[in-house]
Amino acid sequence: AQKVTQAQTEISVVEKEDVTLDCVYETRDTTYYLFWYKQPPSGELVFLIRRNSFDEQNEISGRYSWNFQKSTSSFNFTITASQVVDSAVYFCALTFFNYGQNFVFGPGTRLSVLP
Amino acid sequence: DGGITQSPKYLFRKEGQNVTLSCEQNLNHDAMYWYRQDPGQGLRLIYYSQIVNDFQKGDIAEGYSVSREKKESFPLTVTSAQKNPTAFYLCASSSSSQETQYFGPGTRLLVL
Numbered sequence: 001a002q003k004v005t006q007a008q009t010e011i012s013v014v015e016k017e018d019v020t021l022d023c024v025y026e027t028r029d030t031t032y033y034l035f036w037y038k039q040p041p042s043g044e045l046v047f048l049i050r051r052n053s054f055d056e057q058n059e060i061s062g063r064y065s066w067n068f069q070k071s072t073s074s075f076n077f078t079i080t081a082s083q084v085v086d087s088a089v090y091f092c093a094l095t096f097f098n099y100g101q102n103f104v105f106g107p108g109t110r111l112s113v114l115p
Numbered sequence: 116d117g118g119i120t121q122s123p124k125y126l127f128r129k130e131g132q133n134v135t136l137s138c139e140q141n142l143n144h145d146a147m148y149w150y151r152q153d154p155g156q157g158l159r160l161i162y163y164s165q166i167v168n169d170f171q172k173g174d175i176a177e178g179y180s181v182s183r184e185k186k187e188s189f190p191l192t193v194t195s196a197q198k199n200p201t202a203f204y205l206c207a208s209s210s211s212s213q214e215t216q217y218f219g220p221g222t223r224l225l226v227l
Contacts, residue, residue, distance in 0.1 A: 045158075107156070111197070
């Protein structure tokens with residue numbers, strides 16, 4: 001079964017704190033893609049990152065970083081020095097190399113960054 | 116500018132009425148998708164299309180219908196058979212089913 005779990009339903013932090021959003025996935029496929037999306041209050045989902053299953057290198061983009069560990073089936077997302085504009089719902093998602101299979105989205109984590 | 120547009124932003128439906136949500140993309144993507152999002156919930160797939168003139172049901176297709184007559188357009192009709200249509204509807208597209216999905220701004224459907 002393919003499944004994405006985001007155990008943290010809601011997180012609140014104070015501005016400038018670091019915060020990590022957890023994502024754990026289940027799949028029997030050996031080749032797959034993992035994604036993170038941000039959904040601000042406006043509603044549109046904004047693509048943040050895609051990682052394929054062959055590439056376990058961690059990635060950093062500005063204040064954002066991602067830690068992919070196949071051994072624990074996790075793809076965690078860290079925001080350093082959080083800002084109020086980071087307040088949003090964040091979704092982790094999984095898809096596969098085989099044609100015809102669709103995205104599996106996690107339930108999302110609502111992040112509130114307080115001033 | 117390349118992107119996905121959805122219209123209208125807000126839509127009101129009366130009892131027994133069919134309504135159609137528009138989704139257009141100029142990204143030259145083959146695949147298009149419709150998702151439903153209820154308050155505080157994740158995304159659920161309604162329908163998807165991987166190529167023109169072909170589409171498949173997702174997890175919650177009952178009460179909905181789609182067409183894919185043109186590559187750039189994937190309209191969703193919410194029929195009167197959908198008893199609880201109040202939700203936020205998101206359209207997405209991707210170059211293929213394995214690739215990144217890009218989303219439109221969404222349509223909020225409310226029942227009068």
